[in-house]
Amino acid sequence: MDRRQKKTREAIFRAFTDLLAKKSYHQIAVQDILDEADVGRTTFYAHFETKDYLLKALCEELFGHILDTAMGFPHAHDHYANCDSTDGVFLHLLRHLQENDRNILALLSSPNNEIFLRYFKENLKHLVTAQYVGGGQSPNPHLPADYLVNHISAAFAETVNWWLSHGRREDPETVNAYFMAVTEPILRG
Amino acid sequence: MDRRQKKTREAIFRAFTDLLAKKSYHQIAVQDILDEADVGRTTFYAHFETKDYLLKALCEELFGHILDTAMGFPHAHDHYANCDSTDGVFLHLLRHLQENDRNILALLSSPNNEIFLRYFKENLKHLVTAQYVGGGQSPNPHLPADYLVNHISAAFAETVNWWLSHGRREDPETVNAYFMAVTEPILRG
DNA sequence: CAAATACAGAACGAAGTGTTTTGTAATAAA
DNA sequence: TTTATTACAAAACACTTCGTTCTGTATTTG
Numbered sequence: 001m002d003r004r005q006k007k008t009r010e011a012i013f014r015a016f017t018d019l020l021a022k023k024s025y026h027q028i029a030v031q032d033i034l035d036e037a038d039v040g041r042t043t044f045y046a047h048f049e050t051k052d053y054l055l056k057a058l059c060e061e062l063f064g065h066i067l068d069t070a071m072g073f074p075h076a077h078d079h080y081a082n083c084d085s086t087d088g089v090f091l092h093l094l095r096h097l098q099e100n101d102r103n104i105l106a107l108l109s110s111p112n113n114e115i116f117l118r119y120f121k122e123n124l125k126h127l128v129t130a131q132y133v134g135g136g137q138s139p140n141p142h143l144p145a146d147y148l149v150n151h152i153s154a155a156f157a158e159t160v161n162w163w164l165s166h167g168r169r170e171d172p173e174t175v176n177a178y179f180m181a182v183t184e185p186i187l188r189g
Numbered sequence: 190m191d192r193r194q195k196k197t198r199e200a201i202f203r204a205f206t207d208l209l210a211k212k213s214y215h216q217i218a219v220q221d222i223l224d225e226a227d228v229g230r231t232t233f234y235a236h237f238e239t240k241d242y243l244l245k246a247l248c249e250e251l252f253g254h255i256l257d258t259a260m261g262f263p264h265a266h267d268h269y270a271n272c273d274s275t276d277g278v279f280l281h282l283l284r285h286l287q288e289n290d291r292n293i294l295a296l297l298s299s300p301n302n303e304i305f306l307r308y309f310k311e312n313l314k315h316l317v318t319a320q321y322v323g324g325g326q327s328p329n330p331h332l333p334a335d336y337l338v339n340h341i342s343a344a345f346a347e348t349v350n351w352w353l354s355h356g357r358r359e360d361p362e363t364v365n366a367y368f369m370a371v372t373e374p375i376l377r378g
Numbered sequence: 379c380a381a382a383t384a385c386a387g388a389a390c391g392a393a394g395t396g397t398t399t400t401g402t403a404a405t406a407a408a
Numbered sequence: 409t410t411t412a413t414t415a416c417a418a419a420a421c422a423c424t425t426c427g428t429t430c431t432g433t434a435t436t437t438g
Contacts, residue, residue: 185374
């Protein structure tokens with residue numbers, strides 16, 4: 001792949017995330033991104049059809065990455081090797097978030113962060129499905145599997161949102177304990 | 190109050206909700222609202238500073254109303270007098286939603302409905318606080334009160350979202366049972 | 379009836395969007 | 409190295425939407 005392409009693509013992503021840390025999504029004009037990334041107008045539209053697609057691409061790359069690693073690519077994140085293997089996936093995720101990889105926290109705690117929380121939650125569904133639901137069967141016979149998956153995914157996304165909106169005062173372990181306290185009882189019938 | 194004011198204000202609200210049932214919020218131009226409401230441009234901006242403020246006003250009126258009635262204004266909704274008094278507030282809310290008062294379902298099940306779900310959830314917090322938290326003390330000693338309020342509010346909003354995105358196939362009673370199944374165990378320590 | 383006010387219609391500048399054109403520099407392939 | 413391809417910058421473009429301003433009319437209120 002052309003080095004120029006990769007370079008500008010990353011410059012746009014970087015400029016976009018930097019801007020998102022200051023302004024909300026709808027306050028950012030394409031021109032702002034061009035100025036911040038030092039990129040021509042034609043170039044931007046050669047890479048991304050529109051500003052919404054840029055957002056989509058960024059979210060897929062960011063949340064896709066963080067959740068893929070959480071779902072079982074231990075090679076990709078060796079500096080987390082100190083994780084106790086008994087730790088749950090969610091604690092792993094919380095720790096990963098606290099590392100603020102690629103400034104992901106700026107997005108999730110920005111004003112009007114619902115957009116990102118939605119992407120986060122949708123990506124979480126895959127993880128939750130793999131984690132709790134085996135073969136489409138709900139671990140709680142009183143609840144439909146898709147309702148449970150939606151509920152747990154939303155609960156974790158909201159937990160993260162609560163955590164961030166408070167300035168991450170708690171340890172990941174504490175937050176994980178809160179999350180477990182509101183989800184584990186459900187799974188036990 | 191001038192009848193003309195009330196009339197145009199309601200015409201704008203009606204046009205806006207009708208449009209929201211078809212398009213997403215950001216696809217709706219002010220001009221569309223003017224055409225649908227048959228109202229002049231000057232008039233619109235005399236009533237609402239901007240399109241965002243119109244959204245805010247609509248949401249406050251809608252969710253404020255539905256939650257106020259749920260929190261204890263039995264006189265305001267006599268046709269729900271058949272409600273069993275042992276029914277919870279949330280079942281009451283679900284029934285109220287199913288009545289589709291002022292086409293509120295069009296908003297909550299529209300594309301890009303996160304905006305409305307956010308308003309819904311925020312308004313729910315007051316109800317949840319009044320319902321579960323007494324004097325700022327959490328009913329579950331292991332969890333902070335604000336975390337619990339946020340969790341339960343989000344859980345109900347997501348339950349409604351799940352219900353609507355499925356075409357409301359279940360009874361309000363069934364949905365309420367699902368919601369209770371994921372929230373009640375938390376309150377019991 | 380008189381004064382105040384809500385309204386329609388039209389025009390306006392400003393801002394943002396996405397496209398097109400022209401020319402240049404970097405890259406990949408021969 | 410040479411050649412062809414590709415990515416890019418710069419500027420201008422038509423278009424849409426926004427929010428304001430002006431003028432004149434209809435309605436309400438006192």
